[in-house]
Amino acid sequence: MTLKTKENYLKAMYMLAEEEGVISLSGLGKRLGVSKPTVNSMVKQFQHEGWVEYQKYKPIELTSQGKKEAALVIRRHRLVEMFLVEKMEFGWEEVHDIAEEMEHVEAEILFDRMNDMLGNPAFDPHGSPIPDKNGNVLSRPYLSLSEMRRGDRVVVKALRDDNKEFLDYLNGRHIRLEVEMLVEQIETFDKSMTISIEKEPSLNLSKEVCDRLLVERL
Amino acid sequence: MTLKTKENYLKAMYMLAEEEGVISLSGLGKRLGVSKPTVNSMVKQFQHEGWVEYQKYKPIELTSQGKKEAALVIRRHRLVEMFLVEKMEFGWEEVHDIAEEMEHVEAEILFDRMNDMLGNPAFDPHGSPIPDKNGNVLSRPYLSLSEMRRGDRVVVKALRDDNKEFLDYLNGRHIRLEVEMLVEQIETFDKSMTISIEKEPSLNLSKEVCDRLLVERL
DNA sequence: ATATAAAGTTAGATTAGTCTAACAATTTTA
DNA sequence: TAAAATTGTTAGACTAATCTAACTTTATAT
Numbered sequence: 001m002t003l004k005t006k007e008n009y010l011k012a013m014y015m016l017a018e019e020e021g022v023i024s025l026s027g028l029g030k031r032l033g034v035s036k037p038t039v040n041s042m043v044k045q046f047q048h049e050g051w052v053e054y055q056k057y058k059p060i061e062l063t064s065q066g067k068k069e070a071a072l073v074i075r076r077h078r079l080v081e082m083f084l085v086e087k088m089e090f091g092w093e094e095v096h097d098i099a100e101e102m103e104h105v106e107a108e109i110l111f112d113r114m115n116d117m118l119g120n121p122a123f124d125p126h127g128s129p130i131p132d133k134n135g136n137v138l139s140r141p142y143l144s145l146s147e148m149r150r151g152d153r154v155v156v157k158a159l160r161d162d163n164k165e166f167l168d169y170l171n172g173r174h175i176r177l178e179v180e181m182l183v184e185q186i187e188t189f190d191k192s193m194t195i196s197i198e199k200e201p202s203l204n205l206s207k208e209v210c211d212r213l214l215v216e217r218l
Numbered sequence: 219m220t221l222k223t224k225e226n227y228l229k230a231m232y233m234l235a236e237e238e239g240v241i242s243l244s245g246l247g248k249r250l251g252v253s254k255p256t257v258n259s260m261v262k263q264f265q266h267e268g269w270v271e272y273q274k275y276k277p278i279e280l281t282s283q284g285k286k287e288a289a290l291v292i293r294r295h296r297l298v299e300m301f302l303v304e305k306m307e308f309g310w311e312e313v314h315d316i317a318e319e320m321e322h323v324e325a326e327i328l329f330d331r332m333n334d335m336l337g338n339p340a341f342d343p344h345g346s347p348i349p350d351k352n353g354n355v356l357s358r359p360y361l362s363l364s365e366m367r368r369g370d371r372v373v374v375k376a377l378r379d380d381n382k383e384f385l386d387y388l389n390g391r392h393i394r395l396e397v398e399m400l401v402e403q404i405e406t407f408d409k410s411m412t413i414s415i416e417k418e419p420s421l422n423l424s425k426e427v428c429d430r431l432l433v434e435r436l
Numbered sequence: 437a438t439a440t441a442a443a444g445t446t447a448g449a450t451t452a453g454t455c456t457a458a459c460a461a462t463t464t465t466a
Numbered sequence: 467t468a469a470a471a472t473t474g475t476t477a478g479a480c481t482a483a484t485c486t487a488a489c490t491t492t493a494t495a496t
Binding site for chain 1: 482483484485486490491492
């Protein structure tokens with residue numbers, strides 16, 4: 001199996017486990033853009049390599065080895081994103097696709113140097129934690145903005161999504177990490193929120209947007 | 219055909235044409251570490267794509283399209299090398315292998331940004347010219363140190379090789395680009411040279427080393 | 437509880453890039 | 467110039483990663 005294939009499958013499995021709680025064949029297929037039979041045969045190979053635990057018709061589980069290797073791919077991805085934003089003046093909406101390519105570069109020393117130049121950063125430009133060199137990750141106790149109530153004051157800490165369209169939307173409304181917001185109103189019928197940011201006009205954010213904003217209560 | 223394969227073959231062909239004047243099937247095979255039948259079948263595909271001109275038993279020739287695409291791969295390689303040395307404090311002996319990986323990253327914008335941060339550099343850390351965005355390259359009128367005569371004063375301008383062992387050897391003797399040398403002696407029997415660098419003890423350089431040092435007469 | 441939908445599986449085919457073995461053409465050298 | 471060496475070609479096989487078609491198992495929904 002090629003390294004890139006291995007890395008892409010492991011990363012997808014790791015993220016599915018995080019996001020959906022479970023790794024299904026079809027979820028993995030959709031995520032990777034491949035058919036179910038393809039995933040099925042690949043998963044058997046991953047099991048053979050000791051990266052997943054798998055039984056017919058049961059959900060897939062990453063072994064600790066698999067988790068670690070996946071976390072190291074994610075480490076490279078997030079370090080690259082941070083490097084691009086901090087050292088090369090890219091916007092947070094530009095870096096995902098570049099990092100997607102660079103995470104597969106076989107040059108440990110390059111990522112170590114990025115890490116050093118960035119001072120061993122704990123989070124990427126979207127607020128996601130950067131796993132350490134052993135594949136250990138800080139868990140984030142953040143809540144989604146949609147769980148807040150009227151009158152809550154919060155700080156934006158991370159995003160659930162680093163999709164370019166979403167980031168462009170946030171840029172257009174001056175929503176960045178560490179921005180402070182006040183929840184002014186919540187519409188009961190569509191769950192949209194009216195929020196205000198210091199020195200800016202109030203904004204209405206749809207449920208979809210609120211779900212994707214991870215915040216800390218002040 | 220995958221992009222990486224295409225890029226590796228084109229680059230190898232381009233460099234062979236430069237170094238040997240001709241692109242042979244076996245030369246290409248050796249360079250790429252693949253068998254002759256493999257090269258043979260790939261070259262047919264390259265011809266079909268319009269990147270090479272080829273007839274049975276004749277040497278391979280790159281079309282202008284092929285040359286341009288090859289030069290753009292080399293551009294990325296050399297830009298990366300320059301970026302690593304100038305912006306990330308790598309040594310000139312460390313960057314080849316990393317650049318070999320990074321040249322295949324599909325992110326035009328990344329290389330453009332490197333180019334901007336470096337001020338559109340004309341040469342890489344080993345003195346090789348960086349092709350421009352159209353694939354045009356400056357030709358270098360440098361001579362090899364081994365062509366010099368006793369008493370000549372020269373400046374080191376580039377290297378014929380960026381092999382790590384060679385660069386480590388040069389590092390150990392404080393030979394860098396722009397260093398000035400005086401040819402003190404040439405041994406007739408093995409063509410080795412005794413040269414001196416300002417404020418350093420005299421050095422004896424073998425023919426192999428002299429061949430690889432490209433200089434300009436003062 | 438059964439029909440329908442969704443998820444998973446199997447079989448068999450395909451493509452890219454590679455190989456070895458055997459042979460043919462060309463070039464070099466004695 | 468003939469033998470030897472090198473270079474190039476053909477045929478046929480292999481592996482990784484993918485697909486579609488057909489089928490089975492499990493989950494969901496009236």
